[in-house]
Amino acid sequence: MIEIKNLHANVNGKEILKGINLKVNAGEVHAIMGPNGSGKSTLAQVLSGHPAYQVTQGEVLFEGQDLLDMEPEERAHAGVFLAFQYPVEIPGVSNSYFLKAGLNEIRKSRGQEELDSFQFLKLLKEKMKVVEMDQSFINRPVNEGFSGGEKKRNEILQMAVLEPKLAILDETDSGLDIDALKIVSSGVNKLKSPSNATIVVTHYQRLLNYIVPDFVHVLVHGRIVKSGGKELALELEANGYDFIREEMLQSA
Amino acid sequence: MSVEMNHYTNEFQTFQQNGAAKSPDWVNDVRTAALSVFTGKGFPTTKQEDWKYTNVTPIARAPFRYSASAPAVPAELVTSLLIGDTEQHLIVFVNGHFSAEHSRLQSLPAGLTVKNLIAAYGSHADLIKAHLSKYAPYDKNPFTALNTAFINDGAFIHAAKGTKSSLPVHLLFISTAAGDAPAASHIRNLIIAEEGAEVRIAHSFASAQDNTNLTNVVTEVSAGRESIVELVKVQRESEKAFHVEHLHVHQEPRSTSRVFSLAVGGAIARNEMSVIIGGETTECNLNGLYITSGEQLIDHHTFMHHIHPECPSHELFKGILMDKSRAVFNGKVYVEPEAQKTDSKQTNRNLLLSDEAVVDTKPELEIFADDVKCTHGAAVGGMNETHSFYLKTRGISEGSARGILTVGFAAEVTQKIDDPVLRRFVDTIVVDHLRRKFGTGNLPEIVHA
Amino acid sequence: MSESIEELVSQEYKYGFTTNIETDTIPPGLNEDVVRLISKKKNEPEWLTEWRLKAFRHWLTLEEPRWPNLTYAKIDYQSISYYSAPKQVKKLDSLDEVDPILLETYEKLGISLTEQKRLSGVAVDAVFDSVSVATTFKETLKEKGIIFCSFSEAVQEHPDLVRKYLGSVVPSSDNYFAALNSAVFSDGSFCYIPKGVRCPMELSTYFRINASNTGQFERTLIVADDGAYVSYLEGCTAPMRDENQLHAAVVEIVAMDNAEVKYSTVQNWYAGDKDGKGGIYNFVTKRGKCAGVNSKISWTQVETGSAITWKYPSVILQGDNSIGEFYSVAVVNNRQDADTGTKMLHIGKNTRSTIVSKGISAGRGNNTYRGLVSIGKNATGSRNYTQCDSMLIGNKCSANTFPYIEVKNSSSSVEHEASTSKIGEDQIFYCKQRGINTENAISMIINGFAKEVFKNLPMEFAVEAQKLLGISLEGSVG
Numbered sequence A: 001m002i003e004i005k006n007l008h009a010n011v012n013g014k015e016i017l018k019g020i021n022l023k024v025n026a027g028e029v030h031a032i033m034g035p036n037g038s039g040k041s042t043l044a045q046v047l048s049g050h051p052a053y054q055v056t057q058g059e060v061l062f063e064g065q066d067l068l069d070m071e072p073e074e075r076a077h078a079g080v081f082l083a084f085q086y087p088v089e090i091p092g093v094s095n096s097y098f099l100k101a102g103l104n105e106i107r108k109s110r111g112q113e114e115l116d117s118f119q120f121l122k123l124l125k126e127k128m129k130v131v132e133m134d135q136s137f138i139n140r141p142v143n144e145g146f147s148g149g150e151k152k153r154n155e156i157l158q159m160a161v162l163e164p165k166l167a168i169l170d171e172t173d174s175g176l177d178i179d180a181l182k183i184v185s186s187g188v189n190k191l192k193s194p195s196n197a198t199i200v201v202t203h204y205q206r207l208l209n210y211i212v213p214d215f216v217h218v219l220v221h222g223r224i225v226k227s228g229g230k231e232l233a234l235e236l237e238a239n240g241y242d243f244i245r246e247e248m249l250q251s252a
Numbered sequence B: 001m002s003v004e005m006n007h008y009t010n011e012f013q014t015f016q017q018n019g020a021a022k023s024p025d026w027v028n029d030v031r032t033a034a035l036s037v038f039t040g041k042g043f044p045t046t047k048q049e050d051w052k053y054t055n056v057t058p059i060a061r062a063p064f065r066y067s068a069s070a071p072a073v074p075a076e077l078v079t080s081l082l083i084g085d086t087e088q089h090l091i092v093f094v095n096g097h098f099s100a101e102h103s104r105l106q107s108l109p110a111g112l113t114v115k116n117l118i119a120a121y122g123s124h125a126d127l128i129k130a131h132l133s134k135y136a137p138y139d140k141n142p143f144t145a146l147n148t149a150f151i152n153d154g155a156f157i158h159a160a161k162g163t164k165s166s167l168p169v170h171l172l173f174i175s176t177a178a179g180d181a182p183a184a185s186h187i188r189n190l191i192i193a194e195e196g197a198e199v200r201i202a203h204s205f206a207s208a209q210d211n212t213n214l215t216n217v218v219t220e221v222s223a224g225r226e227s228i229v230e231l232v233k234v235q236r237e238s239e240k241a242f243h244v245e246h247l248h249v250h251q252e253p254r255s256t257s258r259v260f261s262l263a264v265g266g267a268i269a270r271n272e273m274s275v276i277i278g279g280e281t282t283e284c285n286l287n288g289l290y291i292t293s294g295e296q297l298i299d300h301h302t303f304m305h306h307i308h309p310e311c312p313s314h315e316l317f318k319g320i321l322m323d324k325s326r327a328v329f330n331g332k333v334y335v336e337p338e339a340q341k342t343d344s345k346q347t348n349r350n351l352l353l354s355d356e357a358v359v360d361t362k363p364e365l366e367i368f369a370d371d372v373k374c375t376h377g378a379a380v381g382g383m384n385e386t387h388s389f390y391l392k393t394r395g396i397s398e399g400s401a402r403g404i405l406t407v408g409f410a411a412e413v414t415q416k417i418d419d420p421v422l423r424r425f426v427d428t429i430v431v432d433h434l435r436r437k438f439g440t441g442n443l444p445e446i447v448h449a
Numbered sequence C: 001m002s003e004s005i006e007e008l009v010s011q012e013y014k015y016g017f018t019t020n021i022e023t024d025t026i027p028p029g030l031n032e033d034v035v036r037l038i039s040k041k042k043n044e045p046e047w048l049t050e051w052r053l054k055a056f057r058h059w060l061t062l063e064e065p066r067w068p069n070l071t072y073a074k075i076d077y078q079s080i081s082y083y084s085a086p087k088q089v090k091k092l093d094s095l096d097e098v099d100p101i102l103l104e105t106y107e108k109l110g111i112s113l114t115e116q117k118r119l120s121g122v123a124v125d126a127v128f129d130s131v132s133v134a135t136t137f138k139e140t141l142k143e144k145g146i147i148f149c150s151f152s153e154a155v156q157e158h159p160d161l162v163r164k165y166l167g168s169v170v171p172s173s174d175n176y177f178a179a180l181n182s183a184v185f186s187d188g189s190f191c192y193i194p195k196g197v198r199c200p201m202e203l204s205t206y207f208r209i210n211a212s213n214t215g216q217f218e219r220t221l222i223v224a225d226d227g228a229y230v231s232y233l234e235g236c237t238a239p240m241r242d243e244n245q246l247h248a249a250v251v252e253i254v255a256m257d258n259a260e261v262k263y264s265t266v267q268n269w270y271a272g273d274k275d276g277k278g279g280i281y282n283f284v285t286k287r288g289k290c291a292g293v294n295s296k297i298s299w300t301q302v303e304t305g306s307a308i309t310w311k312y313p314s315v316i317l318q319g320d321n322s323i324g325e326f327y328s329v330a331v332v333n334n335r336q337d338a339d340t341g342t343k344m345l346h347i348g349k350n351t352r353s354t355i356v357s358k359g360i361s362a363g364r365g366n367n368t369y370r371g372l373v374s375i376g377k378n379a380t381g382s383r384n385y386t387q388c389d390s391m392l393i394g395n396k397c398s399a400n401t402f403p404y405i406e407v408k409n410s411s412s413s414v415e416h417e418a419s420t421s422k423i424g425e426d427q428i429f430y431c432k433q434r435g436i437n438t439e440n441a442i443s444m445i446i447n448g449f450a451k452e453v454f455k456n457l458p459m460e461f462a463v464e465a466q467k468l469l470g471i472s473l474e475g476s477v478g
């Protein structure tokens, strides 16, 4: 589904990603772990096309298309979704308007009928049930005044409505209480299908008990330095990142 | 004397023969004094610091005429300008003249008086004498002097001690073409809230046609002890019109004022808003939103005068600028030595949507007391990239994102309007206006957290 | 706040002594003949005499600005002597020829003019009243092709350079005080850093007013050619005298492509006594032009002296990607008035500016920040960030902020933040609880408040400035 080859990226002239290689197939769940500041969010932002990041080398193919050549909204239309680590607040604009605008533009780009308000509201309410979100959020401004956990849930709601092919969840688990963690993960699991894929960025093995990854990758200093199965996450949980750093030193 | 001053001296004579007779003699003395101040000073020029960025030559040049009576305006127009379909106490003026026909003042609660100033001379002579021209000095601003020279009619609101009005009072001023010469309306309003009274006022200005006229307003507000006055100004005159208002709020101890200014109309529009915080633990909220397009120039000059200790004041003005338009913001916070423990915050933010628009902003602090917390901030810039990116990752196009974020930018300040009815009134006008300017129906309604 | 601070004895202005030296002083008064006389005394070429006269004639048509937030007695321009110089041998071949009294004066001020000492690796041009008395390290600099000398000398030795750049940033018609300076300037420093040269040491001018009833009108011109770098320091002191003295200087800086100039000032002119008697009237025009691409001009000032301060070190950001900076600490105490700030004029594309201003008001002082940030239509992609903080100590002083922001394109952004607050009583209490006395606590807090600016000063200057801040405020806290 997505193939990242030797991806290098800068922010403010500083190189953050130093050659990322990653291939994700339909139906797979990949987890990316790594110390603070290693570049996980940067990778996620680069994949969704944030203008502050400059790709200096490498390529990214999404279903055979050159992803890096696309505008952020075109990537969304193609089916890339990023659940942000820090979702922004948009005062004055209701959650439902916002999502409907996004969904209809995505549908339009796919040649589907746009949904009218009635159809949309029906869909929205259904999806809100999936993530167990109160209906009062429908008319509240996007993320404004939401608690940290509510923002994360709202991101998953958006994902549920937009039904992406590739979902990238950037630390969606941090800030969630235990119940919310279960709800959010079961939401993610319900949306899982053989035709879509998920990349979860997380610091905690706990989330991976609920969203079971097929692969775990460790990102350090802008490179994937180790990949493995879900056991790798357990190993990291037990030993921290030091053992990887040591391995790196030895192999260096 | 210059051509312009000659014109106004002649106008004054016409006015004295026509309209001026309906008021007491002492008012006439004030008028004469104000006229000599005005003819002495003349119209302001950009050499004067207060008018540095606002060139009023087009106003000075146009031969505006005082009109002795008001032409008719259609009832549908009045209806379209009301606060939604809610009940409201409505007083309508056309070119500064009271329109009994369009006003709806039947169901005023006890203690609340809403009438035109000329009528109020009969019922509230002493009160008017005690307040009129007491707050708005005419020796500083030439437009205030001009207005004072032509004091004739306007709205008079009196809320007696403890009166709480549940419905908003709507002061609606419509300007319309009158004959060949462009019309001038010198509107004079007096709003008095006695101790413990609560009033909510929509203060709105509109044009009947897309024509040039001058609306020159002076509004004096006296907020008595522990009173609450919310005044929401909505200025949506024609983009050919000239609009000047000096709003002067005088606050007694422990009163609260909430003033909001929405300005979308006028070729040149100038709002001067002064708040005298004249008593301890008095609170003032002064906010505004201006949206300019075409070649409009909208100017806000605010003056927050802290005289007494322990008063908070909050001020947020936001601007959205399109095309070749210009906006000016000058906010002064002045803290007297006695005004210890003042807590004042002032912010001005401008969103430039065009490379040809210009913003001049000047937030000023003058502080003479040491135990204070005063901050101000000003920002000018284009669309927020991070926000716009967030929308795009959800599939929303560049164009729609611009519209949505502009609405959001506006919402952050309309949210400051306390009364939900007035807030909705403003929100609707803002979104309608932006829809027209963006040329798309595809803009969200404003919702608040 | 505690009484003990109020009772603190105010420390004397320690540079307030007078030097007894024979001077060549022309009688008070100003007219075309005086302008010619100054020019003649300095043996100037015809074009410069004419340049001065033109400035003088223009000055006559101007009025003294009244817009600043300053109160001072009317200046009688006819009662001032426009030229005063210590009598000594005409041309100095070595420092040994400098009058020992003068050398001693500078030693007392903590400025060593004797190169042998090489204390801090700083080259100094010492200006005593109207003339430059010595310039150190000239030879060392010469090896690198750097010209650093008195202005008078530059007029004689490098007339082409002077003629090319004099008035190119601050035209003689610029403002009232700049016009006056252009007509009667006596001396100052000149500095030229050739292409690609990084000046190996700090260059410095030390201004000293000594004679009474004289005005000091010096002129500094700094040119950094392509890729050059220089850090320049300026210090000033004056004796304590009962009458006010006028100081109207002009500083011009030109930075060509990729050049960088850092200009730091510690201004400690005599501020007058507690009741506002005496002190220097400091009316200064300082302006830099980032003429080339990627050039940078940075002003750092610590203003603690003068009865009246009127100065707005500015940057014209003409070259694309050029950078302008202004870092300022201004302290007023007793009866001092300061109206100071900066102008950042963005003309080129992607130009950036930063303004950090820290004002401290005590006693009956009035402190005003006045600044302009102007982003022109073609200055696309430009940025400004401004932060103005004021601190008030006592309630007989004032702090004012008058920023002007003019933006003419949508791809640029300007952000201005300002705050005014009292010195935190809880901060003082916290320090005291940890065993620090009030006086030290206040000094710590104030230095912390001004730190962002101090960190831009060269090391020795920063230390000096911190001490100065403490001294200026002594006796003010109550």
Ligand SMILES: Nc1ncnc2c1ncn2[C@@H]1O[C@H](COP(=O)(O)OP(=O)(O)OP(=O)(O)O)[C@@H](O)[C@H]1O
Binding pocket: A011, A012, A014, A016, A034, A035, A036, A037, A038, A039, A040, A041, A042, A043, A052, A085
């Ligand atoms: N706009 C920026 N300017 C400068 N540095 C940046 C910027 N954005 C990110 N960085 C730096 O890039 C590095 C990688 O940041 P990134 O957010 O990708 O880390 P992360 O792996 O997601 O960390 P965390 O686990 O804490 O979320 C960090 O050192 C960060 O400070």
Ligand SMILES: [Mg+2]
Binding pocket: A040, A041, A042, A085, A170, A171
């Ligand atoms: Mg991250």
